[in-house]
Amino acid sequence: MASSYDAIAGLYDAWSRSVTEDVSFYVEEALASGGPVVELGVGTGRIAVPVALAGLRVIGVDSSRGMLDVCRTHARAAGVEDWIDLREGDLRVPPVSERTPLVTAPFRSFLHLETDEDRLAALRAARGLLEADGRFIFDVFAPSRDDIEETNGRWIEREPGIWERADWDEGRCILGLSVHGPDGETRMELAWLPPDRWAELLEEAGFAVVERYGWFDRRPDEGGEDTVWIARPRLPG
Numbered sequence: 244m245a246s247s248y249d250a251i252a253g254l255y256d257a258w259s260r261s262v263t264e265d266v267s268f269y270v271e272e273a274l275a276s277g278g279p280v281v282e283l284g285v286g287t288g289r290i291a292v293p294v295a296l297a298g299l300r301v302i303g304v305d306s307s308r309g310m311l312d313v314c315r316t317h318a319r320a321a322g323v324e325d326w327i328d329l330r331e332g333d334l335r336v337p338p339v340s341e342r343t344p345l346v347t348a349p350f351r352s353f354l355h356l357e358t359d360e361d362r363l364a365a366l367r368a369a370r371g372l373l374e375a376d377g378r379f380i381f382d383v384f385a386p387s388r389d390d391i392e393e394t395n396g397r398w399i400e401r402e403p404g405i406w407e408r409a410d411w412d413e414g415r416c417i418l419g420l421s422v423h424g425p426d427g428e429t430r431m432e433l434a435w436l437p438p439d440r441w442a443e444l445l446e447e448a449g450f451a452v453v454e455r456y457g458w459f460d461r462r463p464d465e466g467g468e469d470t471v472w473i474a475r476p477r478l479p480g
Contacts, residue, residue, distance in 0.1 A: 248286070252309030253426035255287055258405050262350065265382065266293055268459040268471075269349055272380055273299050276345035281372050283334050283365075283381075284352030288314035288327065295323035302328045304337045335364040339372055346372050348381035354433040357417070359444065362436075366448035370476055379450065382459075382471045385435045386411065386418070390468065438470045450474035 248255065269290045273280045278299030285291050285303030287310050294301050295318065305311050311329045318324045332338040334348070334356065346369045356362045369379045394409040401407040405424035412419065418433040436444075438455070445452055456471040457464040464470055 246305075246307035246309070247429045247431040248305075248307035249309040250429040251422055251424070251427040252287070252307065252313050254405060254422075254424040255310065255313070256289075257402055257426075258407075258422060258424065259289065259350075260402060262289070265349055265459045266290060268461075269347055269380070270294055270297050272347070272378075272473075273297065273345060276343075276378065278345070279341070279343050281337070281339055281341070281343050281346045283337060283346065283348040283369065284350065284355075285314060285329065286310050286350070288317045290347070290349045291327055292317050292321050292323060295326035296321060300326050300328070302330065302339055302341065302343070304330050304332050304334070304339065306331065306333055335361055335368055337368055337372065341372070342374050342377075343372060344374050344377045346377065346379045348379075351383055351433070353381055353383055354418075354435060355431070357432065357434040362444050363448055366444060366450065370449050373476055375476065377475065378453065379474050380472065382469060383435070383441060384469045385437055387468050438464065441470065441472065445472065445474050446477075449477050451477040 270293050273294045274297055280294055280299055281302045282291050283304050285305045291301045291303045308331055311331060314329055318327045330338045356365055373379060391411045395411045398406045398408045408421040410419035416435050420433060421430045442452060452474050454473040455464045457467045458469055459471060
């Protein structure tokens with residue numbers, strides 16, 4: 244099944260070029276874990292290549308073959324092709340048998356899961372990839388009223404020549420996101436949840452929350468749009 248990202252694999256890097264604030268955070272966490280790292284939703288390697296350049300092996304999973312092809316190109320150009328093992332697969336059933344000290348899902352990847360059933364499947368899959376004392380780190384968002392009012396139904400030039408439109412369905416908590424540029428166009432749906440619901444799902448999936456940040460500078464979560472989660476498998480008893 245084709246991914247909605249296949250159509251924009253050629254413009255994804257240009258579209259997301261301004262998103263850099265999370266890279267050092269994930270590299271720091273990877274180094275602290277000692278590696279290797281499983282990255283769910285590896286995309287074009289925006290996080291994976293810097294992690295590999297820091298000297299850690301990465302197993303990268305993504306459902307988009309086009310994005311994986313771009314990631315291979317970036318890894319080869321950076322001289323870390325042998326450090327990044329790319330695998331096509333689903334967040335809910337990642338094609339990984341290894342157990343690692345760190346599993347990550349950067350850049351809001353879990354918002355592509357639209358039901359609690361899918362979210363729990365992906366969370367449990369991530370838990371199953373961890374060593375007993377390993378950590379799972381991911382980030383998500385829930386929109387503010389100002390963000391919805393400022394962007395709903397409007398085409399915005401996010402980067403030169405690359406336009407983005409957000410259609411917010413607050414009743415269903417679904418963002419319909421359209422992107423078009425000179426190298427492709429697509430439309431996808433992202434589903435958001437309030438942070439407290441993510442906390443409940445993590446507990447149901449067998450995790451204990453270690454940290455809950457409001458941004459990648461590790462500030463406390465005080466109800467802003469973004470939430471960064473660090474969780475570990477919950478010990479029996």
